[in-house]
Structure formats: C-alpha cells, structure tokens
Amino acid sequence: MSDKIPTRDVTPNSQGHDARRGKAPHEPATQEMYARRRHIYVREIKGLFQRLRRSTNWLLMLAFFGLPWVQWGDRPLIWFDLPSREFHLFAATFYPQEFMLLSWLLIICAFGLFFITVFAGRVWCGYTCPQSVWTFLYIWVEHRLEGPRNRRIKLDRAPLSADKAWRKTGKHVIWLAIAAATGITFVGYFTPIRELVVDLPTLEAHGWSYFWVGFFTLFTYLNAGWLREQVCIYMCPYARFQSVMFDDDTLIVSYDAARGEPRGPRKRSLSHEAARTAGYGDCIDCDLCVQVCPTGIDIREGLQYECITCAACIDACDSVMDKMGYPRGLIRYTTENALEGKPTHILRPRLLGYLTALLMMIGLFAWAVADRSLVGLDIERERGQLYQMTQEGRVSNVYTLRVRNLDRQDHDYRLAVSGLPGLSLDTQTLSVPAGESRLEVIEITADPEVLDQPSHAIQLHLQSQQNDSISLESETRFLGDVRR
Known part of the structure; x- marks a missing residue:
C-alpha cells in the first residue's frame, strides 16, 4: 500500500464531512500564517489534462529557449538592447520615448489575467505560469532519476549508499544545468546569445552578464527545485488576491461531495449499484488525488487558495473510477452553482465587462502600434522673451526642437x-542618426503687418528626405504685436 500524506481539514463545514464519514466532529484547526515545511512527494499521473499541460509546458519552454537564437536580418528576433536604448520585437523597434506602449501592453496582460481568472480560476497557474512550468520540469527529472513516489520516499529514508549518492547527485547536477541554461537564455534576451555563449566561458563577457546569469541560475534552482509549492502558497501575490475575483460561476476543480460521500475503501468487485445500496459514496478514499497534487492539498476538503488548477487530481480520480467501473467526474472542472444543482451562467456581467475592456484595449493597442510615427517632435518656446524685432523689422520667435528618429536608419529631415503668410525659417534641414534624438534651436520670423492678433497658431512640418511616408506635423504659437 502507498503511504498517505497527512492533510489538514480547512473547510468551515468540516464537522459536516466528519459526521457523514461516521467520525466524531472536531473543532476547526487554527490556520497558521506559515506552517512548517512538509516535503511533498508528487506522484506521476497520466491523463487528458496532464497531456495538455505537458504539451503546453514543452511549447512554452521551446519558445523561451529558442527565440533568442532566431535572427531577424542582422539582429536577434527579440532583443532588449539596453545600452542603445532599443527594444527589438520581431520587425518593430521601440524606444524609451514609446514607454507608454509597453505600459499599455502590461495593462492588457493584466486584464487578460483578470478575465481568465473570472472565467476559469487559476488555470494560468496550472498550465502556463513559469514557476509551475519549471517546477514540473524539475519533478519530471526527479521521477526519471529517483523513481516513482514510493521509491523516492524509501530512498530519502534509507541511509547513504552509492546508489543514493549518484541518484541525488545526478538530479542536482541536471537541476543546476537547467537553471544555468535558464539564466543564460534570460540574459540572452538583453545580450545577443550567440555572442554571449562564446564570451561567458572565455571570461570576455561583461561583468553584469555574469551577475545576472548567476542570479537567475540560483533562483531558478531554488524556486523550482527546493521551494516549489512554497512560492505558490506564500510568495505569489496572485494566490492571495485571485479569490476575490471568483464567483459561483467560476470554473474550478472541485470534488463532488454529494456523490462521493460517505467515502471509504471497498472491494474492487463491488459494483457501483451495490456500493450505493450498501451506503458507500463513489470515493474509495485512496488518497491518490492528494498524492498527485503539487501543492499537497486534499481537493475533497473544498476550494482552497493553494489549488493551482493543474487538474492532476482529475486525471488521478478518473483513473480510479475507470478501474472501479464507476462514472468519471467525481473530481472535475465545474462551478459552485453546478455542484449545488443550480444553473451556471457563463455570460455574466463581470466576465463580459472584462472581455469588452480587453478587446477594446487590444484593438486600440494594435491601432497605436500600426499608426506609430517613426519620427517624434517636441517644440518648446524660448522662455526668456516672448518675441523680439530683427534689424529688418520682422517679428522673431525662438523655439527649441527635439527631433527623435525612431527608425533603424539615419534620416535627413526637411523642416x-x-x-x-511670409513665415521664414532659419533652419531648413536636420540630420538625426537612427534611434537617436537631436536638439535644435530655430528662429521663425514674420512680417508684423500680417499679425492681426497677439497669438497665432502655426504648424511645423517635418519630412524625411529618405522616405516620403515618414512625416510629422506639430502645432505651436507665434507671438507678436498687433500693428493695426
């Protein structure tokens, strides 16, 4: 028989559960702010949702480790070039002056997470969160080297031996190798990785590259190899605030207590109908759902914030139901309303509100990116004086221009x-290198006879001589005396 993991009942109606199971009711346990660490030996399980999760995990890791190596012309496909203050994303290049676009993108991601949480709970955590992805990878390595759950428990309890030493050493070596590859890849998004992997072993890389590679290597090894569920339970803020976004129609992983209780072991030969007649629920109390849980909770005790919705317990329970000849779905994706026999409302106001806001922001962001100008222009009037008269008797206004070239090639601009009528500029052309900005002081003069009011709106036009599609117009004010 497999060892059972001791669990703590955290549900407010735990006395009701104990009564149904024929046990004496007890007082609810006081939950501590931080419980003593209990090592979780996660059991490997196969099933539909685990295949989906593993496929998603491998695709995400393939994208993470592969994208820095993909070239776009003479540069990496994704490259955050901090020294040059250029951020290359596929065919586009962004600059610090366009930081609002990045803020906008982060807001879109936040609303996307809110929408997913309202609709399907913490499904992000179970399938795509980097902490979960790397933790499952480390657990997968652990399974390959140390064996199934029961064998790992016996191995840890056994005295040190040659077999135990090489398995433990091999596991940690592979963990460190994965962590180092993660650190190098992460830095590879900021320093071209083809050069980085050559410079690191020859000690020719920048000092900050060594620091950040070491930093992410260490924390990947600690978070995925040692802390694991502690990050999800105690360190991740999402685990704390996501519960306020749930409602009775949120899709969650739940145990059907009405069908499963009273739980208890029984002979495998006992049919479903006979078990029901004998007073048994469908749960045979095998604890397999607990053994496969990466955070060590018992899903049968109700919704808990530690649950990351990875659905491992669903696959485990379904496999047991298949062996017993019982219907699947004792543990399943469902809603609180469905469990109580009430109708589930998928299209509800809060969900539609998040969806509408999300789609609007995505549309506006796409329009802003597509319509972004490759040149920027800021105009500031001379603060020392409003205007002055030239020797020729014309009214002069002085302005400071900041012209930003947001393209990847140098440009000469016509101004x-x-x-x-009769406005005159003392500067006609400006040259700005790619990705840089230039300050230029210009003087604009006008015939005082055309000024019929103290302030006039004028427009400055900037046009690239290399590309006619790159142009910009900006408005400012021209000041002067009224002569008539």
Whole structure:
C-alpha cells in the first residue's frame, strides 16, 4: 500500500464531512500564517489534462529557449538592447520615448489575467505560469532519476549508499544545468546569445552578464527545485488576491461531495449499484488525488487558495473510477452553482465587462502600434522673451526642437512652417542618426503687418528626405504685436 500524506481539514463545514464519514466532529484547526515545511512527494499521473499541460509546458519552454537564437536580418528576433536604448520585437523597434506602449501592453496582460481568472480560476497557474512550468520540469527529472513516489520516499529514508549518492547527485547536477541554461537564455534576451555563449566561458563577457546569469541560475534552482509549492502558497501575490475575483460561476476543480460521500475503501468487485445500496459514496478514499497534487492539498476538503488548477487530481480520480467501473467526474472542472444543482451562467456581467475592456484595449493597442510615427517632435518656446524685432523689422520667435528618429536608419529631415503668410525659417534641414534624438534651436520670423492678433497658431512640418511616408506635423504659437 502507498503511504498517505497527512492533510489538514480547512473547510468551515468540516464537522459536516466528519459526521457523514461516521467520525466524531472536531473543532476547526487554527490556520497558521506559515506552517512548517512538509516535503511533498508528487506522484506521476497520466491523463487528458496532464497531456495538455505537458504539451503546453514543452511549447512554452521551446519558445523561451529558442527565440533568442532566431535572427531577424542582422539582429536577434527579440532583443532588449539596453545600452542603445532599443527594444527589438520581431520587425518593430521601440524606444524609451514609446514607454507608454509597453505600459499599455502590461495593462492588457493584466486584464487578460483578470478575465481568465473570472472565467476559469487559476488555470494560468496550472498550465502556463513559469514557476509551475519549471517546477514540473524539475519533478519530471526527479521521477526519471529517483523513481516513482514510493521509491523516492524509501530512498530519502534509507541511509547513504552509492546508489543514493549518484541518484541525488545526478538530479542536482541536471537541476543546476537547467537553471544555468535558464539564466543564460534570460540574459540572452538583453545580450545577443550567440555572442554571449562564446564570451561567458572565455571570461570576455561583461561583468553584469555574469551577475545576472548567476542570479537567475540560483533562483531558478531554488524556486523550482527546493521551494516549489512554497512560492505558490506564500510568495505569489496572485494566490492571495485571485479569490476575490471568483464567483459561483467560476470554473474550478472541485470534488463532488454529494456523490462521493460517505467515502471509504471497498472491494474492487463491488459494483457501483451495490456500493450505493450498501451506503458507500463513489470515493474509495485512496488518497491518490492528494498524492498527485503539487501543492499537497486534499481537493475533497473544498476550494482552497493553494489549488493551482493543474487538474492532476482529475486525471488521478478518473483513473480510479475507470478501474472501479464507476462514472468519471467525481473530481472535475465545474462551478459552485453546478455542484449545488443550480444553473451556471457563463455570460455574466463581470466576465463580459472584462472581455469588452480587453478587446477594446487590444484593438486600440494594435491601432497605436500600426499608426506609430517613426519620427517624434517636441517644440518648446524660448522662455526668456516672448518675441523680439530683427534689424529688418520682422517679428522673431525662438523655439527649441527635439527631433527623435525612431527608425533603424539615419534620416535627413526637411523642416517647413505654415500658418501665416511670409513665415521664414532659419533652419531648413536636420540630420538625426537612427534611434537617436537631436536638439535644435530655430528662429521663425514674420512680417508684423500680417499679425492681426497677439497669438497665432502655426504648424511645423517635418519630412524625411529618405522616405516620403515618414512625416510629422506639430502645432505651436507665434507671438507678436498687433500693428493695426
């Protein structure tokens, strides 16, 4: 028989559960802020949701480790070039002046997470969260080297031997190798990875590269190899605030107590109908759902914030139901309303609100990116004086221009002004290297006879001589005396 993991009943109606199981009711346990660490030996399980999770995990890791190696022309496909203050994402290059686009993108991600949480709970945590992805990878390595759950328990309890030493050493060596590859890959998004992997062993890389590779190597090894569920339970803020986003129609992993209780072991030969007649529920109390849980909870005790919705307990329970000849779905994706026999409302106001906001922001963001200008222009009037008269008797206004070239090639810009008859510019062209900005002080003059009010709106036009599609127009004010 497999060892059972001791669990703590955290549900407010635990006395009712004990009564149904024929046990004496007890007082609810006081939950501590931080419980003593109990090592969790996760049992490996196969099933539909685990195949889906593993496929998703491998695809995400393939994307993470592979994208820095993909080239786009003469540069990496994704490259956050901090020294040059350029952020290359596929065919586009962004600059710090466009930081609002990044903020916008982060807001879109936040609303996407809110929408997913309201709809399907912590499904993000179970299938795509980096902490879960790397933890499951480390557990997979552990299974390959140390064997199934029961064998790992016996191995840890056994005295040190040659077999135990090489298995433990091999596991940690592979863990460290995965962590080092993770650290190098992460830094590879900021330093071209093809050069980085050559410079690191020859000690020619920048000092900060060694620091960050070491930093992410250490924390990947600690978080995925040692802390594991502690990160999800105590360190992740999402685990704490996601519960306020749940409602009775949120899709969650739940145990059907009405069908499963009273639980208890029975002979495998006992049919479903006979078990029901004998007063048994469908749960045979095998604890397999607890043994496969990466956070060590008992899903039968109700919804708990530690649950990351990985659905391992669903696959485990379904496999037991198949062996017993019972219907599947004792543990399943469902809602609180469905468990209580009430109708589930998929399209509800809060979910539709998040979806509408999310789609609107995605649409506006796509439009902003597609319509982004490859040149920026800021105009500031000279603060020392409003205007002055030239020797030729014309009214002069002085402005400071900041022209930003947001393209990946150098540009020469033609500068023109309009808005009043006879306006004159002392600067006609500006040259700005790719990805840089230039400050230029210009003087605009006008005939005082055309000024019929103290302030006039004028327009400055910027046009690239290399690319006619790159142009910009900005408005400012021209000041002067009214002569008539």
